[in-house]
Amino acid sequence: MKHTEPLSKGPDWNFELIDRYDQAIREVAVGEFGLDCYPNQIEIIASEQMLDAYASVGLPISYPHWSFGKQFIIQQEAYRKGAQGLAYEIVINSDPCIAYLMEENSMPLQGLVIAHACYGHNSFFKGNYLFRQWTSADSIIDYMVFARNYVSRCEERYGIQAVEDMFDACHTLRDYGVSRYHRPRQLSITEELARQRERAEYDRLRHDEIWSTLPVNPADQNQQMPAGSVEEPQENILYFLEKFSPKLSGWQREIIRIVRKMGQYFYPQGQTQVMNEGWATFWHYTILNRLYDKGLVDDSFMIEVLASHTNVIMQRGFDERGYGGLNPYALGFAMFMDIRRICEEPTDEDRHWFPDIAGTPWLPALDFAMRNYKDESFIRQYLSPKLIRDFHLFAIADYEDNAYLEVDSIHNEAGYQRVRRLLSDQYNRDGQLPDLQVSGFDQDGDRSLTIQHRIHRYRPLSDEADTVLGHLQRLWGFDVKLETIDDSGVTLSDKLYS
Amino acid sequence: MSIIIDRRLNDRNKNAANRARFMRRYKAQIKRAVSDMVAERSIEKMRGGGDVKLPARDVSEPKLRHGTGGDREMVLPGNREFNAGDRLKRPPGGGEGEGGGEGGGDGEDSFTFTLSREEFMNLFFDDLELPHLVRNQVGDIKELRPQRAGFTSQGSPTNLSVVRTMRQALGRRIALRSAAQRRLDEIEALQEENEQTDDGWIDDAEVQLLRQRIKRVPFLDDIDLRFRNRVMVPKPMSQAVMFCLMDVSASMDEHRKDLAKRFYTLLHLFLSRKYERVDIVFIRHTDDADEVDEQTFFNDRKTGGTVVLSALELMREVIADRYAPDQWNIYAAQASDGDAFGADPERSRGFLEEQLLPLVRYYAYIEVNGFEPVRRSTLASTYQRIENSHFVMASVREHRDIYPVFRELFTADPARVVP
Structure with missing residues (x-):
């Protein structure tokens, strides 16, 4: 069916138009390209409200804390000075997927945002494995409502200052409140007892006196854990504090939990920025072009959309003014476009590098990539030599022992593999965060806690570490020992916080 | 099917509470910054609120991260001239890189943000209040103003x-x-x-x-x-005029003028918090008085003797001319080094007490003593005898005295209320 009449003309929008665009976009996104999305909830907000939403890290509700006020002030200042335009949208990983559209946007921009957020991001949230594993989209809003109410009750009972101190301490450890692997569910006490009874019963039935005559190996006898160790090192420091800190009271544990939950909620987002934005950008580009081909939007619409689009995917060189690192929109968009290209028009190089997708249908290939990767693995898998050339990527090595920086590899035949690996490492969360784990807890002695910092490639902690460990010590309530070990496990230094 | 919701009418200022918390947390620092601003600005400009700078270190949220040093590689876009194996000089500052900071405002070492006029005033005058007596009078109703009141079946x-x-x-x-x-x-x-x-x-x-x-x-x-x-409702007076009287005779040097200026600034700010409109009248005097603009008032030199009475008389004339006491709240601040000769102090006191004080809400006499040792000046010792709750006097010697003195004059102190 070929429409010849565009859905609207001019920059003005109204609710009816938004609805019509949404339907047209849905028809393309879901009907033609088969994107799998949560239901959408599109909310129109004013720019001040957008600033608000920014400050509370993109969640519509949050507990009160001064740091959000600080964020808000930063955003407000930047906006006021015109240093930064507002994002056109914010989208929340929830079910239904909530997208904020700003009232100042023109109709073409609203169309762009609907395609980008309500179908691009939305399908990513629903499809990507990290989001599927780690966030319960249907309950985050409810949880935040609970958190906010709980926190304000705590403030009433224990005073704003006490609650604030608690959050200050927890926020410094925000990055260390994430569980990366699912654990089996903890058994309740009744279940545990039942299991023990079952085992005892099994032992009784299988009891054979003859086994008790076997000699006992004396080495096995004293298998008790040495004092001051935990069963296994814990990387989720906040979780450990919440469960085992000897001094905290109930509400304090709950606050640790709230911070932890939020950290966990944002955990996948931090690791899929390139993919997520790339995916959404790819889809708004593809969907709106399709609308244009169908004659549903006119030239002026498309020109405005493309103007914003090109701004968004702008990548400056490292030595240009305004360079702010690799632009996740640019890289992600280029990669998804490139996968499509490899599928549709592979060159010999592509066939050599990507034998499994070159020349296959592009939709399933893209879908597979979206579902099963995070930034790190996505780049390692899909960054093609062509893109490395297009972006003129090169790697610089900064080694402590050298008085100079060295160009490690560039965008040439010899360098593709290495540049790709290094770029992928750059998106690896483990490389970004220092490796600190709880390694010991002297339960029967002085109750001190040992934190092990495994130093990697001689990269030390920054100066702030002392403040953070001071907070940690306050949360723990007893001495905290920071033990620095090198890659081979040799202890380099000890530091006591008390 | 998508749901479309119009949320524009919802709360706009969700973060006001968080912002307020931020302000409360850093109140001491912010207040210090605000006090510093007095030195830099003219009286009128103080009204607009302004940028406050806090040291970034104070407001930072510490996190665990890698410090400088150790071995690492970075991948960057936009290579033009490098080839593998090229060596580069390490940039100064111990190898920045990795996206270059979080971009908090414009400076790396300071956190700048803007206070609204209201916030600025509130911080500045934290718990000051117009004296109770005066505030009651501010509420006096002297004028009527039409206000909408629905519809009627008769009218023009x-x-x-x-x-x-x-x-x-x-x-x-x-x-x-x-x-x-x-x-x-x-x-x-x-x-x-x-x-x-x-x-x-x-x-x-x-x-x-x-x-x-x-x-x-x-x-x-x-x-x-x-x-x-339309019904006529009583309109609370919303305008005030502030008279700045200053002795500019030779004995008033730059330092003393500066002290006086600060005091006027504070008073003006304080009044503009209470009134919609505040006029300022600058009257300077030596042995005769004239009305001038702010620039002249503070910066021009004029030499001559000292006749305080001339300024007071001019003030009364201006009041009679332009500021009818039943429409204007009149405040006056007189700054002088206290030198007065002959019969002048006594006559000034008489004039002030009988002619001016009944007209004004508040009359403050500030004696700027410079660095001289404490002694009661001729004018001060005469003024001392004035017994009127609208009149206060204080003496300042250094910059840092101004604010405390001002606070002392206007502190909301129930003990000072005159029935």
Whole structure:
């Protein structure tokens, strides 16, 4: 069916138009390209409200804390000075997927945002494995409502200052409140007892006196854990504090939990920025072009959309003014476009590098990539030599022992593999965060806690570490020992916080 | 199907509470920054609020991260001239890189943000208050002001509300016509039926009558008219005038003028927190007084003797001329080094007490002593004898005295309230 009449003309929008665009976009996104999305909830907000939403890290509700006020002030200042335009949208990983559209946007921009957020991001949230594993989209809003109410009750009972101190301490450890692997569910006490009874019963039935005559190996006898160790090192420091800190009271544990939950909620987002934005950008580009081909939007619409689009995917060189690192929109968009290209028009190089997708249908290939990767693995898998050339990527090595920086590899035949690996490492969360784990807890002695910092490639902690460990010590309530070990496990230094 | 919701009417300032918390947390630092601003600005400019700079270190949120040093590689876009193996000089500052900071404002070492005028004033005058006595008088009602108060059925044509009137007329027309119209409809329905069966007759007279009745209902009637109603409500006085009197004779040096300027600034700010409009009148005097603009007031030199009375007389003239005491809240601040000669101090005191004090809300005499040792000046010792709750005096010697003295004069202290 070929429409010849565009859905609207001019920059003005109204609710009816938004609805019509949404339907047209849905028809393309879901009907033609088969994107799998949560239901959408599109909310129109004013720019001040957008600033608000920014400050509370993109969640519509949050507990009160001064740091959000600080964020808000930063955003407000930047906006006021015109240093930064507002994002056109914010989208929340929830079910239904909530997208904020700003009232100042023109109709073409609203169309762009609907395609980008309500179908691009939305399908990513629903499809990507990290989001599927780690966030319960249907309950985050409810949880935040609970958190906010709980926190304000705590403030009433224990005073704003006490609650604030608690959050200050927890926020410094925000990055260390994430569980990366699912654990089996903890058994309740009744279940545990039942299991023990079952085992005892099994032992009784299988009891054979003859086994008790076997000699006992004396080495096995004293298998008790040495004092001051935990069963296994814990990387989720906040979780450990919440469960085992000897001094905290109930509400304090709950606050640790709230911070932890939020950290966990944002955990996948931090690791899929390139993919997520790339995916959404790819889809708004593809969907709106399709609308244009169908004659549903006119030239002026498309020109405005493309103007914003090109701004968004702008990548400056490292030595240009305004360079702010690799632009996740640019890289992600280029990669998804490139996968499509490899599928549709592979060159010999592509066939050599990507034998499994070159020349296959592009939709399933893209879908597979979206579902099963995070930034790190996505780049390692899909960054093609062509893109490395297009972006003129090169790697610089900064080694402590050298008085100079060295160009490690560039965008040439010899360098593709290495540049790709290094770029992928750059998106690896483990490389970004220092490796600190709880390694010991002297339960029967002085109750001190040992934190092990495994130093990697001689990269030390920054100066702030002392403040953070001071907070940690306050949360723990007893001495905290920071033990620095090198890659081979040799202890380099000890530091006591008390 | 997507749900579309208009949230524009929801709360706009969700983060106001968080912002307030931020302010509370850093109140000490912010207040210090605000006090520093007094030195840099002119009186008028102080009103607008302004940028506050805090050291970034103070407001940072510490996190665990890698410090400088160790081995690492970075991948960057936009290579033009490098080849593998090239060596580069390490940039100064110990290898920045990795996206270059979080971009908090414009400076790496300071966190700048803007205070609204209100916040600025509140911080500045934290718990100061106009003396209780005066505040009561501020509430005195001297003037009336029209205010909207719904609609009435009588009024002047200029106040006619067309929309209301038409709405009223429409309602009336529907009400008056409906009975006749209903009957007419009935008859017409009957008529149609009869046409089909071709028997019976129609009461033409009744139809005519009904039609006439409907027609007679006027489009607009007197009773439809609605007028916007305005009532006169008492209007609290919202304007104040502030007289700055200063002795500019030779003995007032730059330092003393600067002290005086700071005091005037504070007073002006303080008043503009309370009143919608604050006029300032600058009167300088040596042995005679003249009214000047701010620039001249603070910067121009004029030499001569000292006759305080001249300034007071000029002030009374200006009041009589332009600021009727029943319409203006009058405040005055006089700054002087206290030198006065002959009969002048005594006559000034008399004039002030009898002529001026009854007109003003508050009269502050500030003696700027410079660095001289404490001694009671001639003027001060004469003024000392004034017994009037509208009059205060204080003496300042250094910059840092100004604010405390000002606070002392205006502290909301119930003990100072004169019944």
